[in-house]
Amino acid sequence: xxxxxxxxxxxxxxxxxxxxxxxxxxxxxxxxxxxxxxxxxxxxxxxxxxxxxxxxxxxxxxxxxxxxxxxxxxxxxxxxxxxxxxxxxxxxxxxxxxxxxxxxxxxxxxxxxxxxxxxxxxxxxxxxxxxxxxxxxxxxxxxxxxxxxxxxxxxxxxxxxxxxxxxxxxxxxxxxxxxxxxxxxxxxxxxxxxxxxxxxxxxxxxxxxxxxxxxxxxxxxxxxxxxxxxxxxxxxxxxxxxxxxxxxxxxxxxxxxxxxxxxxxx
Amino acid sequence: xxxxxxxxxxxxxxxxxxxxxxxxxxxxxxxxxxxxxxxxxxxxxxxxxxxxxxxxxxxxxxxxxxxxxxxxxxxxxxxxxxxxxxxxxxxxxxxxxxxxxxxxxxxxxxxxxxxxxxxxxxxxxxxxxxxxxxxxxxxxxxxxxxxxxxxxxxxxxxxxxxxxxxxxxxxxxxxxxxxxxxxxxxxxxxxxxxxxxxxxxxxxxxxxxxxxxxxxxxxxxxxxxxxxxxxxxxxxxxxxxxxxxxxxxxxxxxxxxxxxxxxxxx
Numbered sequence: 001x002x003x004x005x006x007x008x009x010x011x012x013x014x015x016x017x018x019x020x021x022x023x024x025x026x027x028x029x030x031x032x033x034x035x036x037x038x039x040x041x042x043x044x045x046x047x048x049x050x051x052x053x054x055x056x057x058x059x060x061x062x063x064x065x066x067x068x069x070x071x072x073x074x075x076x077x078x079x080x081x082x083x084x085x086x087x088x089x090x091x092x093x094x095x096x097x098x099x100x101x102x103x104x105x106x107x108x109x110x111x112x113x114x115x116x117x118x119x120x121x122x123x124x125x126x127x128x129x130x131x132x133x134x135x136x137x138x139x140x141x142x143x144x145x146x147x148x149x150x151x152x153x154x155x156x157x158x159x160x161x162x163x164x165x166x167x168x169x170x171x172x173x174x175x176x177x178x179x180x181x182x183x184x185x186x187x188x189x190x191x192x193x194x195x196x197x198x199x200x201x202x203x204x205x206x207x208x209x210x211x212x213x214x215x216x217x218x219x220x221x222x223x224x225x226x227x228x229x230x231x232x233x234x235x236x237x238x239x240x241x242x243x244x245x246x247x248x249x250x251x252x253x254x255x256x257x258x259x260x261x262x263x264x265x266x
Numbered sequence: 267x268x269x270x271x272x273x274x275x276x277x278x279x280x281x282x283x284x285x286x287x288x289x290x291x292x293x294x295x296x297x298x299x300x301x302x303x304x305x306x307x308x309x310x311x312x313x314x315x316x317x318x319x320x321x322x323x324x325x326x327x328x329x330x331x332x333x334x335x336x337x338x339x340x341x342x343x344x345x346x347x348x349x350x351x352x353x354x355x356x357x358x359x360x361x362x363x364x365x366x367x368x369x370x371x372x373x374x375x376x377x378x379x380x381x382x383x384x385x386x387x388x389x390x391x392x393x394x395x396x397x398x399x400x401x402x403x404x405x406x407x408x409x410x411x412x413x414x415x416x417x418x419x420x421x422x423x424x425x426x427x428x429x430x431x432x433x434x435x436x437x438x439x440x441x442x443x444x445x446x447x448x449x450x451x452x453x454x455x456x457x458x459x460x461x462x463x464x465x466x467x468x469x470x471x472x473x474x475x476x477x478x479x480x481x482x483x484x485x486x487x488x489x490x491x492x493x494x495x496x497x498x499x500x501x502x503x504x505x506x507x508x509x510x511x512x513x514x515x516x517x518x519x520x521x522x523x524x525x526x527x528x529x530x531x532x
């Protein structure tokens with residue numbers, strides 16, 4: 001089940017913030033069993049966003065997640081772009097309006113046009129409650145694709161993901177289990193490891209391996225090696241990861257490497 | 267002059283690393299005067315990367331920068347994708363081969379096929395020296411577009427950017443100067459600031475404003491406000507940023523906000 005991310009906002013594209021949302025969602029979706037193919041960050045331009053969303057939707061992925069652009073300001077255009085890409089109108093959603101109204105009423109604040117704007121969703125969309133901030137998210141079914149739109153503020157995004165989106169996605173996600181192994185090899189250049197990894201992947205097509213150079217290729221090579229197995233049961237995934245990672249580690253030791261299990265990619 | 271980023275690699279898309287390269291390049295290009303429209307991260311799939319690159323190249327941007335996928339392993343496919351998208355063959359580049367050869371000779375290591383692979387560039391491409399690692403980068407002119415390909419390891423990317431790419435881009439970059447102002451407003455919800463910002467942007471079309479909510483919209487709003495001016499001289503940009511930022515701050519104070527100048531977006 002293929003998935004795409006759209007992490008939207010001029011501040012992301014121009015590098016004024018680091019895109020931690022893309023990493024958070026990419027990881028969560030992978031562990032849920034989705035195959036994430038890409039992440040697209042675009043400036044706050046409704047036509048640009050709509051055209052790229054249309055392109056991705058035409059490939060009929062199982063899931064598209066957007067972040068950012070749901071707030072009250074002029075450059076919050078994500079739901080308008082989703083509506084255009086999905087061929088829907090943007091309509092006032094009563095549930096969303098109730099969520100927004102409650103937030104401002106708590107503080108004795110009136111519903112201005114900028115605040116009401118946050119309650120407009122693509123027709124057929126369902127409002128996703130935002131327990132941290134003000135703007136609701138949107139869950140939209142478009143043909144075979146689920147389009148989930150969430151705010152860009154990480155605390156809001158993560159609360160909505162964990163409290164609402166992920167539990168609901170688990171009901172439709174593939175029953176894939178992911179198992180991971182990580183080890184460090186000192187003394188083998190990445191270019192020597194490459195041939196060994198290639199042969200391993202030919203033997204085990206459901207395994208994913210990535211080598212991350214941490215030292216210097218020729219003057220003191222250190223590789224962090226990540227092995228991932230995906231299978232329909234947890235046990236099968238864990239077994240597959242074990243077998244592949246141990247074989248790979250043994251072959252890298254044969255090349256003169258010194259292996260330590262564990263480590264962190266960050 | 268429009269620019270696009272392609273920060274490539276399955277480890278980026280699946281969230282095993284945070285994409286700091288996108289932020290670094292987005293920022294550097296913006297400050298050089300380029301208008302960065304988007305950043306695309308894709309898994310290590312040569313057809314997928316080539317098709318998205320083709321699409322972006324068809325819009326004839328001034329610049330496309332790719333990161334990642336230049337190394338010796340089976341999944342390092344970026345230059346093959348650039349070659350396909352630009353309708354070129356991938357050919358052994360003598361300068362690149364000399365750079366690679368020198369790196370391995372320093373350590374008494376032979377040139378294996380995996381190592382030679384790093385010296386294949388799209389036909390017409392120029393090798394960019396890598397002072398930190400092994401894989402050379404590539405500078406390719408394709409019609410009106412410059413395509414720059416750099417490694418994904420941040421220390422290599424940054425050394426090559428600062429030592430080679432940026433000095434060379436300065437010769438073709440627009441003579442745009444960027445000036446920035448940052449201030450914090452306590453006590454004004456983003457939805458109240460929105461109308462003020464909208465009016466300011468109508469008065470000053472060359473100004474860019476982004477409000478970043480840092481507190482809670484209704485229970486204690488804190489906004490970090492970023493104001494950017496772009497102009498053909500530094501003085502003009504600084505003046506424009508000063509005027510717009512001071513006007514905006516004054517209007518937010520009129521709404522009951524308390525303004526502090528400075529701050530950081532990270």
